[in-house]
Amino acid sequence: MxxxxxxxxxxxxxxxxxxxxxxxxxxxxxxxxxxxxxxxxxxxxxxDSIMDQPLSEMEVVVFDLETTGFYPANGDEIISFGAVMLKGGQLLEERTFYSLVNPKRSVPRPISELTGITNEMVRDAPELMQVLHDFMAFVGKRLLIAHASGHDKQFLNSALWRTSKVNLTHRVLDTIMVAKWLDSGRASYHLDDLLEQSGIVIGQRHHALEDAVMTARLWLHYLKRMLERNVVTLGDLYAYLSKH
Structure with missing residues (x-):
């Protein structure tokens, strides 16, 4: 009753x-x-439309998620958020976001070995709603950038829907798409390979914040090349990407 x-x-x-x-x-x-x-x-x-904003001045957030697996529909969960803010060609190292998340389930051993995140570490971590709230406050209305963004987008979208019944409305730009335009014909677009090719030091991989920072440095490398090609606005960039 x-x-x-x-x-x-x-x-x-x-x-x-x-x-x-x-x-x-x-x-x-x-x-x-x-x-x-x-x-x-x-x-x-x-x-708001951000398509006319100059890339040389635009604030963006580069982010990465670590998860218990690949399929949120099958019960996999986010276990950490990492993000860093950029303004034009400047990485704002003091403007970062990182948090573990309590996934309310066990972290599989292969994931712990890959990420270094253990069940003990997430047991007392904040719940998804709290971290998602703080992450979205950090992002605001800025463009999101990620490498191989499909994975991150599906988990972020799932989290937004489950907690707040909204879909992700932010644009998410994938650095793989930019790489395929600027460096077409490569055998691999794996993050490690692109970092090495671009002369960017590879730090701790599969740590959400470290991966976000390395992806941000890759974006800055590509941004310089895009500006040299007179790609001035986000709209210009999407126009070029649509042709490739």
């Missing part, structure tokens, strides 16, 4: 004020506030 009353109250709140107050009654005020913030970021993102 109590469960039925709870469901009835949630349905009443949904009809009166929408999904945010309804979920507030079920999840608690803090989670509801975090969810409302994430939803507002998503809504604001839809309003």
């Amino acid at each position: 109590n469960e039925r009353k709870g469901v009835g109250r949630m349905w009443h709140l949904y009809k009166m004020g929408g999904i945010t107050p309804a979920l507030a009654s079920m999840r608690g005020v803090q989670n509801a506030q975090q969810m409302a913030f994430i939803r507002s970021i998503s809504k604001e993102q839809r309003k």
Whole structure:
């Protein structure tokens, strides 16, 4: 009976004020506030076009996720977020984001061996909602950049939907696409190979923040080459990428 009353109250709140107050009654005020913030970021993102912004001045966030596996639909979870901010051709090393996430499941041994993240490390880490809220606050309305972004996009989109019932509305630019345009015909577009080719020191791989910083340095390497080709705005870049 109590469960039925709870469901009835949630349905009443949904009809009166929408999904945010309804979920507030079920999840608690803090989670509801975090969810409302994430939803507002998503809504604001839809309003502004960033395609005319000069790449030489544009603020972007390069990010990376570590996860328990490859398939969020099958129960795999994010275990860490890493990100760094850039403004034009400058890497803002003081503007970084890193957090472990409690995945509410065990971290498989191969993932622990790859990332160095153990079950003990994530046991007391913040939950996904908190870290996602903080990550989206760090990102704001900026362009997102990632290497092999399909993996990161599907996990980020899944996390946004599960926690806040919104889809990812930020543009996510993949450095592989830029590499395939600027260095077409390569046998490999693996991050290690591109870093080595670009003369960028390879640090600790499969650490979300370290990978984000190395990807950011790769982006800066490509940005210089793009500006030399008179690719001035994000719209210019997408126009070139659409042809390749």
